[in-house]
Amino acid sequence: MTKKKLLLLPGDGIGPEVMAEVERVLAWLNQSGRAQFEYETDLVGGCAYDAHGEAISDAAMDKAHAADAVILGAVGGPKWANVPYAKRPEAGLLRLRKDMKLFANLRPAICYPALTEASSLKREVVEGLDLMIVRELTGGVYFGEPKEIVTLESGERRAVDSQLYYEHEIDRIARVAFELARARGKRLASVEKHNVMRTGVLWKSVVTRVHEDYKDIELTHVLADNCAMQLVKWPKQFDTIVTDNLFGDVLSDLAAMSTGSLGMLPSASLGAKDANGRRPALYEPVHGSAPDIAGKGIANPIATIGSLGMALRYSFDLGKEADLVDAAIAGVLAKGLRTPDIMQDGMTKVGTVEMGEAIVGELKRLAA
Ligand SMILES: NC(=O)c1ccc[n+]([C@@H]2O[C@H](COP(=O)([O-])OP(=O)(O)OC[C@H]3O[C@@H](n4cnc5c(N)ncnc54)[C@H](O)[C@@H]3O)[C@@H](O)[C@H]2O)c1
Ligand SMILES: CC(C)[C@H](C(=O)O)[C@@H](O)C(=O)O
Numbered sequence: 001m002t003k004k005k006l007l008l009l010p011g012d013g014i015g016p017e018v019m020a021e022v023e024r025v026l027a028w029l030n031q032s033g034r035a036q037f038e039y040e041t042d043l044v045g046g047c048a049y050d051a052h053g054e055a056i057s058d059a060a061m062d063k064a065h066a067a068d069a070v071i072l073g074a075v076g077g078p079k080w081a082n083v084p085y086a087k088r089p090e091a092g093l094l095r096l097r098k099d100m101k102l103f104a105n106l107r108p109a110i111c112y113p114a115l116t117e118a119s120s121l122k123r124e125v126v127e128g129l130d131l132m133i134v135r136e137l138t139g140g141v142y143f144g145e146p147k148e149i150v151t152l153e154s155g156e157r158r159a160v161d162s163q164l165y166y167e168h169e170i171d172r173i174a175r176v177a178f179e180l181a182r183a184r185g186k187r188l189a190s191v192e193k194h195n196v197m198r199t200g201v202l203w204k205s206v207v208t209r210v211h212e213d214y215k216d217i218e219l220t221h222v223l224a225d226n227c228a229m230q231l232v233k234w235p236k237q238f239d240t241i242v243t244d245n246l247f248g249d250v251l252s253d254l255a256a257m258s259t260g261s262l263g264m265l266p267s268a269s270l271g272a273k274d275a276n277g278r279r280p281a282l283y284e285p286v287h288g289s290a291p292d293i294a295g296k297g298i299a300n301p302i303a304t305i306g307s308l309g310m311a312l313r314y315s316f317d318l319g320k321e322a323d324l325v326d327a328a329i330a331g332v333l334a335k336g337l338r339t340p341d342i343m344q345d346g347m348t349k350v351g352t353v354e355m356g357e358a359i360v361g362e363l364k365r366l367a368a
């Protein structure tokens with residue numbers, strides 16, 4: 001079996017804590033003979049800034065390009081609040097996304113049966129939820145120029161961020177979303193604000209045109225503010241959502257609460273396949289470095305372990321093993337194990353390491 005090459009970038013805050021549990025799962029995959037992964041680790045975010053004065057070094061970027069997939073923990077934290085803007089921890093993550101051309105960000109929000117009472121929403125609202133948010137990741141206001149703060153002659157400062165989309169950027173993310181919807185519930189909601197934004201007008205018109213190639217999929221257009229409301233009111237009305245970079249960022253955190261916690265949401269960031277069928281990919285939890293709980297050993301590792309599961313599925317064609325990881329997560333939750341973010345009455349409170357160990361224990365049991 002040829003070894004698959006991973007680059008692990010644990011990052012800051014709870015990043016290294018949850019990444020250690022990914023390494024535990026990787027060790028099991030290797031030992032069980034189900035896959036052969038070799039991996040190296042490097043710095044991204046504030047820790048990279050401390051070491052090199054940059055949120056990611058060129059050497060680490062080279063490793064990311066060379067790897068079959070990158071797994072990232074989280075970046076950022078109050079320690080780096082005053083570093084120059086272009087060097088802040090988040091810039092390392094944005095460089096990875098942009099330089100690796102990871103335009104398609106898949107953020108599934110699944111409410112596991114054991115967690116139907118863990119959400120701040122009512123059981124009937126979240127029970128059985130299986131939603132896929134497809135977020136455009138390399139365009140929009142995150143990267144549009146100009147992007148600056150200028151001091152005017154009057155002495156007043158003016159800030160500008162530019163929301164900018166090319167037709168081809170909308171076309172390619174729409175195709176990813178239609179393909180995903182086709183393999184799921186065949187319903188796609190396209191989310192923008194064409195009522196106030198020109199990018200929304202273009203978005204709606206391009207998605208409508210791409211729909212001509214996907215007539216078997218039911219397409220609806222939903223304004224982003226209404227979508228936020230509908231996601232709280234009745235999230236199960238959605239199957240697949242496609243939206244821009246900023247709306248996707250906000251709506252995915254919002255959808256996370258239907259699953260019980262932000263600590264439950266994995267993600268895959270994918271580029272286009274090259275001539276050899278090789279597709280650049282980065283996998284990371286949707287959550288951040290959680291400075292409020294960092295160092296306490298209580299972070300939920302499920303989002304990051306779930307991100308490894310997505311890597312098995314989308315980068316390595318190991319669908320069976322990905323299903324095993326999902327089943328192991330469902331299994332430990334069914335047994336009542338809970339990190340504090342998803343704790344409920346009568347359940348067993350565990351820390352990050354215990355949760356990782358329990359998931360590996362469940363993997364062993366399921367695979368036996
Ligand atoms: N992909 C990333 O690396 C990423 C994503 C989001 C935010 N950030 C960065 O993280 C830093 C903190 O941001 P924030 O506090 O707004 O968002 P956050 O996602 O780090 O935390 C939000 C809340 O969710 C909780 N939470 C998050 N992940 C959890 C987990 N695995 N288990 C249990 N609880 C969890 C936190 O304790 C906190 O209360 C900022 O610097 C931000 O830029 C990074
Ligand atoms: C850390 C930050 C740059 C990032 C984003 O805004 O995309 C994060 O919030 C996310 O959701 O991955």
Ligand SMILES: [Mg+2]
Binds near residue numbers: 249250286
């Ligand atoms: Mg976010």
